[in-house]
Amino acid sequence: MTATPLVVLDCDSTTIQDEVIELLADAAGSRELVAEITERAMRGELDFSSSLAERVATLAGTDESVFGEAYARVRRSPGIEALIAEVHRRGGKVGVVSGGFHEVLDPLAKDLGLDFWRANRLEVIDGKLSGRTVGPVIDADAKAAALREWADEAGIPLSATVAIGDGANDLRMMEVAGISVSYNGKPLVRERADVAIEDDLALAIPLLDRLTQ
Numbered sequence: 001m002t003a004t005p006l007v008v009l010d011c012d013s014t015t016i017q018d019e020v021i022e023l024l025a026d027a028a029g030s031r032e033l034v035a036e037i038t039e040r041a042m043r044g045e046l047d048f049s050s051s052l053a054e055r056v057a058t059l060a061g062t063d064e065s066v067f068g069e070a071y072a073r074v075r076r077s078p079g080i081e082a083l084i085a086e087v088h089r090r091g092g093k094v095g096v097v098s099g100g101f102h103e104v105l106d107p108l109a110k111d112l113g114l115d116f117w118r119a120n121r122l123e124v125i126d127g128k129l130s131g132r133t134v135g136p137v138i139d140a141d142a143k144a145a146a147l148r149e150w151a152d153e154a155g156i157p158l159s160a161t162v163a164i165g166d167g168a169n170d171l172r173m174m175e176v177a178g179i180s181v182s183y184n185g186k187p188l189v190r191e192r193a194d195v196a197i198e199d200d201l202a203l204a205i206p207l208l209d210r211l212t213q
Helices: 020-028 031-042 048-057 066-073 080-089 102-112 140-154 168-176 187-192 201-210
Strands: 006-009 093-101 116-125 128-134 161-165 179-183 195-197
Touching: 006 080, 006 140, 006 201, 020 031, 020 048, 020 066, 020 093, 020 102, 031 048, 031 168, 048 128, 066 102, 080 093, 080 102, 080 201, 093 102, 093 140, 102 116, 116 140, 140 161, 140 168, 161 168, 161 201, 168 179, 168 187, 179 187, 179 201, 195 201
Parallel strands: 006 093, 006 161, 093 116, 161 179, 179 195
Antiparallel strands: 116 128
16 A cells, blocks of 8 residues: 655746746846855855845845746646656645745646646835745754655655755755755755656656655
């Protein structure tokens, strides 16, 4: 009998092909700077919280309509719908935990039928982005905590969990999971993951048969 799975994915460059902060930065005219900071953070060269604050600061003054514009440009990663459907067929749950933003993850979660999701929130004052986040920062420790919390809530042991990510910010949750998967991962992530896959999230489906209760 196969285990009832919990699959937890990173959002940017994993569940979707884009980095949402870069889509938002397009409107603010700061994409080049933001992309450079993002790359350094994902390689583990920058503290995530500091890099997030630095990137979000470049969005100050941007109209909140940018959220809808950014979501309209989001490209789902190949195989994400198939993976979610198979996990649900097995009676399992799917969560996405993101160093990105609720303002884009919320509609994505609804459209994909996610069971759990968590991300940072951008502060909006008088219809404009302030250049700051509000609430706890979703960093590597917060991602690991989310996986543990969702497993507990669903009554699924950690041995029956899969964590999928691409960057340094995903390593803690990958350490907690029963199986860790690098998806188009940075070298450090590929090195530490149990399994590395490229370009198609449906390639993670056979791993569900390896999980134990």
